[in-house]
Amino acid sequence: MVSRRASRLAQVRLWVVEAAVASARPMSVQVLCETTVARLGVTGAVVTVDNAPGRSETRHATDPLGARLAELQVTVGEGPGVDARHDGGPVLVADLDTRHSQRRWPLFAPLAVEAGAAALFTLPLCVGAIRLGTLTLHRIEAGQLDGATLADALAFAGFALTLLLDQQAGIPLAGGDPADDGLPLRSAQVHQATGMVSAQLDIGISDAFARLRARAFADRLPLNEVAADVVARRLRFGSTNDAP
Amino acid sequence: MDDERLMATFVELADTLTDDFDLIEFLHLLADRCVELLDVDAAALLLADQHAELQLIATSNEQARLVELCQSQYDEGPGLEAFRTGARVSNADLAGAGVPWPRFASAALVAGFAAVDALPMRLRTEVIGTLKLFRSRAGELSADALRTGQALADVATIGLLQQRSIRYHEIVAEQLRRALHSRVVIEQAKCLVAERLGVDQAGAFAVLRGYARDHHRKLGDVAHAVVTGQTSANDLIGTPGPARNPGW
Numbered sequence: 001m002v003s004r005r006a007s008r009l010a011q012v013r014l015w016v017v018e019a020a021v022a023s024a025r026p027m028s029v030q031v032l033c034e035t036t037v038a039r040l041g042v043t044g045a046v047v048t049v050d051n052a053p054g055r056s057e058t059r060h061a062t063d064p065l066g067a068r069l070a071e072l073q074v075t076v077g078e079g080p081g082v083d084a085r086h087d088g089g090p091v092l093v094a095d096l097d098t099r100h101s102q103r104r105w106p107l108f109a110p111l112a113v114e115a116g117a118a119a120l121f122t123l124p125l126c127v128g129a130i131r132l133g134t135l136t137l138h139r140i141e142a143g144q145l146d147g148a149t150l151a152d153a154l155a156f157a158g159f160a161l162t163l164l165l166d167q168q169a170g171i172p173l174a175g176g177d178p179a180d181d182g183l184p185l186r187s188a189q190v191h192q193a194t195g196m197v198s199a200q201l202d203i204g205i206s207d208a209f210a211r212l213r214a215r216a217f218a219d220r221l222p223l224n225e226v227a228a229d230v231v232a233r234r235l236r237f238g239s240t241n242d243a244p
Numbered sequence: 245m246d247d248e249r250l251m252a253t254f255v256e257l258a259d260t261l262t263d264d265f266d267l268i269e270f271l272h273l274l275a276d277r278c279v280e281l282l283d284v285d286a287a288a289l290l291l292a293d294q295h296a297e298l299q300l301i302a303t304s305n306e307q308a309r310l311v312e313l314c315q316s317q318y319d320e321g322p323g324l325e326a327f328r329t330g331a332r333v334s335n336a337d338l339a340g341a342g343v344p345w346p347r348f349a350s351a352a353l354v355a356g357f358a359a360v361d362a363l364p365m366r367l368r369t370e371v372i373g374t375l376k377l378f379r380s381r382a383g384e385l386s387a388d389a390l391r392t393g394q395a396l397a398d399v400a401t402i403g404l405l406q407q408r409s410i411r412y413h414e415i416v417a418e419q420l421r422r423a424l425h426s427r428v429v430i431e432q433a434k435c436l437v438a439e440r441l442g443v444d445q446a447g448a449f450a451v452l453r454g455y456a457r458d459h460h461r462k463l464g465d466v467a468h469a470v471v472t473g474q475t476s477a478n479d480l481i482g483t484p485g486p487a488r489n490p491g492w
Contacts, residue, residue: 008295087422088421088422088425088426088429089418089419089421089422089425090418090421091418092418124421124425126425127425127428128425128426128427128428128429128430128431128432128471129428129429129432129433129467129468129471129472151295154421187315188300188311188312188315188431189312191428191431191432191435192308192431192432192434192435192445193435194432194435195431195432195433195434195435195436195437195438195439195471196435196436196438196439198432198436198471199435199436199439199440199477200439204472204473205432205436205471205472231308231435
């Protein structure tokens with residue numbers, strides 16, 4: 001049975017691949033942002049990446065407004081992106097020009113409205129404690145994302161996450177296990193194995209996940225299988241038997 | 245059933261529904277209380293995501309086999325049936341003939357469970373998840389326990405949706421995603437601690453939980469601190485260990 005999540009993700013992947021092929025460009029965060037805008041009918045899309053805890057940098061913005069909104073949040077130190085990175089959940093703001101929004105972000109919200117934004121939807125790109133960045137969609141008209149659009153937006157975020165993880169693990173973008181979208185607990189073992197590798201190699205959780213994914217890619221095995229081997233203690237990452 | 249204990253549980257659960265509410269901690273507490281109050285050996289709470297797929301959020305003991313059993317790799321089972329029908333689904337003897345979900349039943353037996361009940365988490369006409377109750381011995385759960393179990397499932401539903409009266413799919417998107425990420429952090433932390441301290445997953449979870457309680461901190465925050473290296477595994481058991489690489 002192909003789950004609905006898997007089919008949304010496959011659809012989104014296909015859209016991005018088509019856009020890359022049509023413009024004769026390699027797969028990239030930029031192509032993904034452009035495809036998100038084209039398919040979801042939003043004004044713009046921005047991917048930010050976290051270089052260090054609390055330090056976020058714009059990787060790509062499809063329009064100047066998006067770049068401005070990302071920059072504003074860095075400047076004033078608050079906003080939906082800051083919140084999303086902090087607690088790992090989406091922050092969906094259908095209208096920035098309401099009392100609730102203005103109270104929640106007293107510095108950011110008025111400036112965002114002044115810049116011309118009306119709605120902002122930030123989806124964190126994270127795997128548990130591994131925080132890679134955010135995908136943010138904005139609109140110049142207020143209003144919610146409907147259920148289907150939100151589901152697609154989450155699928156785009158899943159794919160953006162995969163691209164950032166691939167980059168981190170040093171494997172070709174979107175070249176790894178297509179079943180791996182990082183997020184759902186399809187397989188708790190992947191996250192369990194990440195924790196174990198982090199302890200075995202005495203490295204950070206983010207590096208541990210990159211090592212696990214790189215290993216799966218190098219061995220041409222599904223990530224799940226490599227993780228299951230680690231959890232069952234058939235495979236141990238260590239200086240002795242883990243060739244880099 | 246001990247009425248006073250039951251009353252205390254509802255007061256305790258209501259008490260956690262504050263502004264600063266931590267969904268994953270709340271649901272773990274609820275799973276724990278199910279085991280204490282209902283004469284069951286394990287409890288698990290699963291919530292439906294925006295794709296209507298059930299995701300495991302909390303279990304009573306985090307035993308690895310229970311976690312595996314509750315993940316939705318099976319497109320069959322009592323939890324899914326209760327979710328789809330909105331009605332309770334019970335099987336008092338998973339080893340018996342004619343169990344409608346053979347793959348789930350054999351996995352449950354391997355994990356040490358002989359009977360299961362799945363209660364729907366309902367909000368008006370919508371079903372948002374299921375509460376699964378497992379027992380190691382075959383046999384029916386008493387009507388009394390089932391009623392209390394359903395009341396606890398209803399409390400869980402209220403807990404999930406109490407925060408804001410915004411639209412349902414947004415609650416699901418924001419709350420559930422956050423809870424799922426907390427869940428991933430707990431998996432990461434649990435196994436990091438297990439590896440460092442040489443204990444099993446359930447043992448590592450107990451250590452995390454005990455530390456969170458003793459220090460009045462949220463389970464998710466403690467798990468996050470462990471995974472990001474701010475708190476070491478040795479800190480959790482009160483043994484001063486070597487400082488971790490501060491570059492994390």
